[in-house]
Amino acid sequence: MDSIFEARDFIEEIVSRYETLIKAAVRFFLALLSLSVVNSRLGYMERLDSMTVVFAVSLLCALMPPGMIVFFSALFIILHCYALSLEAAIVVLAVFLLMFLLYFRFTPKDTMAVLLTPLSFVFGVPHIMPIIYGLKGSPLSGLSVGFGVAAYYTVDFIADADKIVESMKDATTVERFRTLLDGVIKNDEMTAYIIAFALTVVIVSIIRRLPIPHAWTIAIAAGVVTDIISLMMLSVRLDVDISVGGLLLGAIVATAIAFLFKLFTFSVDYAKTERVQFEDDGYYYYVKAVPKIRSHSSRIKRTRDKDEEYRSSVNAADSFSDR
Amino acid sequence: MKNGIDGDSVMLMTRMASFEMNEGKEAIRICNSFRSDYVCLNVVRAIVSATVAYFLIMALYVYYNIDRLLQDIYTMDLMATGRKLVTAYVIFAGAFGIIAYVVYSFRYDWAKKHLNDYNYALRELLHMREGQDIKTHG
Numbered sequence: 001m002d003s004i005f006e007a008r009d010f011i012e013e014i015v016s017r018y019e020t021l022i023k024a025a026v027r028f029f030l031a032l033l034s035l036s037v038v039n040s041r042l043g044y045m046e047r048l049d050s051m052t053v054v055f056a057v058s059l060l061c062a063l064m065p066p067g068m069i070v071f072f073s074a075l076f077i078i079l080h081c082y083a084l085s086l087e088a089a090i091v092v093l094a095v096f097l098l099m100f101l102l103y104f105r106f107t108p109k110d111t112m113a114v115l116l117t118p119l120s121f122v123f124g125v126p127h128i129m130p131i132i133y134g135l136k137g138s139p140l141s142g143l144s145v146g147f148g149v150a151a152y153y154t155v156d157f158i159a160d161a162d163k164i165v166e167s168m169k170d171a172t173t174v175e176r177f178r179t180l181l182d183g184v185i186k187n188d189e190m191t192a193y194i195i196a197f198a199l200t201v202v203i204v205s206i207i208r209r210l211p212i213p214h215a216w217t218i219a220i221a222a223g224v225v226t227d228i229i230s231l232m233m234l235s236v237r238l239d240v241d242i243s244v245g246g247l248l249l250g251a252i253v254a255t256a257i258a259f260l261f262k263l264f265t266f267s268v269d270y271a272k273t274e275r276v277q278f279e280d281d282g283y284y285y286y287v288k289a290v291p292k293i294r295s296h297s298s299r300i301k302r303t304r305d306k307d308e309e310y311r312s313s314v315n316a317a318d319s320f321s322d323r
Numbered sequence: 324m325k326n327g328i329d330g331d332s333v334m335l336m337t338r339m340a341s342f343e344m345n346e347g348k349e350a351i352r353i354c355n356s357f358r359s360d361y362v363c364l365n366v367v368r369a370i371v372s373a374t375v376a377y378f379l380i381m382a383l384y385v386y387y388n389i390d391r392l393l394q395d396i397y398t399m400d401l402m403a404t405g406r407k408l409v410t411a412y413v414i415f416a417g418a419f420g421i422i423a424y425v426v427y428s429f430r431y432d433w434a435k436k437h438l439n440d441y442n443y444a445l446r447e448l449l450h451m452r453e454g455q456d457i458k459t460h461g
Contacts, residue, residue, distance in 0.1 A: 094383055101376040102419075106369070106426060174389055181387060276340035280332075280452075287337045 008264055016275065024062045031061035031069045034115055035076055037122050041159045042080035067108060070115050081158055085165045087177040088158055091184055095154055099147045110137060110144035117148025117197075118155060126152075127247075127254035130197040131223045132261055134204025135216065141205065142198035149197055153190035157183045192234035192242065200227045220258045224251045332451045339444050346437060353434035362427045369423030373416045381408070 015022055035054045043049045061069045074096050082089035104111050113133060120126045129148065133141040161180060168176050204223035208215055228251050235242040275288050343351075353361060385392060 094379060097379060098376055101372045101379075105372055106423070174386065178387055181383070276337055276344060278336050278340040280336070285333060285336065287333065287340070289337050289341065 005263075011264070027064075027066055027069060028058050028062035030066075030115070031058035031072065034069060034073045034119065037119065038073055038076045038080065038155070041122075041155060042077065042084075044080045044162070045083035048076055048079055067111050070111050073115060077155060077158075084158065084162060085176060085180075087173060087180050088161060088165070090177065091180045092154060092158060095150065095184060099150070103143055103147060107140065107144065110141055113141065113144035113148045114151050115148075117145055118152035121149075121152045121156075125250065125253055125257065126193070126197075127224070127227055127250040128257045130200035130227060131204055131220060131254055131258040134201040134223055135208055135219065135258070135261065136265065137201070137205065139202040139205045142201035145201055146194040146198045149190060149193045153187050153193075154184050157187065188238040189240045189242070192231060192238050192240050196227055196230040196234055199230050216262050217259075220255060220262065223258075224255050227251060227254070329451065329455060332448060332455075335444055335448050335451070339441060339448070342437070342441055347441065350434035350437045350441075353431055354438050358428075358431050358435075361431050362424060365427040366420050366423045369419050370416050373419035374412075377412050377415050 032054060035057060039049045039054060047053070057072050061072060078089055078093050078096070081092045099114065104114070110133075113129070117126070117129045120129045126149075129145050130142070133145050137144070158180075161183065164179060164183070165176065168179060171179075200223050203226045204219045207219035207222050212218070228247060231242055231247055232244070234240065275286070277287075278285050356364075
């Protein structure tokens with residue numbers, strides 16, 4: 001366990017030293033991943049489906065705020081939909097616009113949920129998202145994760161919609177629009193995941209804030225149980241085929257990742273190492289503020305140091321009183 | 324006091340600089356306006372957003388049901404439908420306005436509290452400096 005804490009301290013140290021560079025690199029790779037996934041799933045517009053374009057946009061995203069990755073991913077999705085059919089582009093644009101107007105305009109910090117939740121579905125670990133957002137966000141983050149689920153299922157439906165559009169060549173624009181909108185909205189599997197994930201976020205978030213010992217551990221356990229039970233109940237209620245084996249496996253993976261996340265984010269030290277600069281009349285200060293409680297081994301070392309300090313002070317006091 | 328640098332004031336200044344770097348940016352931006360101005364402006368923005376969203380939903384609904392609506396348009400009670408739509412809009416936009424009022428009032432209070440703490444730290448720093456000056460110059 002101690003080696004894990006030391007590894008965490010080492011990573012924290014590296015991250016705080018090269019923070020700007022690492023953040024830019026993370027933004028670049030996240031954009032690269034997201035745009036590549038969009039291109040591989042949709043890929044209707046040939047001009048966008050090229051590594052050069054993806055690379056150039058990812059580089060741009062590395063230099064801009066994280067919200068721009070969401071913006072460019074949404075733009076790519078809409079342009080691919082437009083190449084498929086105008087009706088698909090209108091449906092997807094309307095879904096994204098409603099998400100922005102009704103919710104993300106108020107909570108811009110949660111916008112990344114719309115990007116990360118679909119990516120977690122693509123990588124087969126969707127159950128981790130409600131736990132992580134419950135731990136780091138507020139109960140309202142349930143809506144953000146819910147919108148992320150909606151974004152994933154929208155893209156998932158559009159990815160296979162070329163056959164529908166092809167089969168409806170002779171149909172009117174309104175009929176095509178109606179079929180595509182039905183496909184996006186009337187999806188019971190999506191509804192089941194939205195309700196289950198939103199409920200999980202709320203429960204994890206509430207328990208995590210309770211003033212009880214091991215609140216985070218209990219929150220993770222309660223979240224995983226809520227996720228499994230609610231999805232099973234909803235799958236029966238809405239007649240959706242959700243694999244129980246896959247669900248349990250996903251829950252185990254989610255638990256492992258959640259504990260790793262807790263270790264790096266919520267474990268003992270709340271504050272990360274910070275570098276600040278300021279000045280007064282006489283000096284310029286370049287201060288590195290390090291959280292007081294570090295790994296277990298350094299705590300032991302500090303306790304020993306303090307013991308020695310105490311012993312030497314007692315000895316000094318004794319020798320003073322002997323005089 | 325060592326080499327002219329006071330440890331306590333450095334700690335205080337570090338905490339203040341950390342605040343300025345992180346949540347302080349948002350708090351300072353929010354508290355640049357009066358409470359009523361900040362909350363009203365954001366409520367108006369929320370109502371504009373709700374209006375656009377409402378018309379978007381209506382447009383989607385009309386386009387989706389265009390065949391049925393064209394058939395029923397001559398038998399429909401247009402006044403009653405219009406009243407229903409206006410009532411729905413008022414409820415929708417009103418709910419959004421109320422939510423925005425609560426959210427942005429809460430945000431302003433949060434920012435104000437943090438800035439008060441920051442100002443308190445600033446005054447404490449000033450007292451420390453004055454104490455140092457008295458010690459140095461007598």
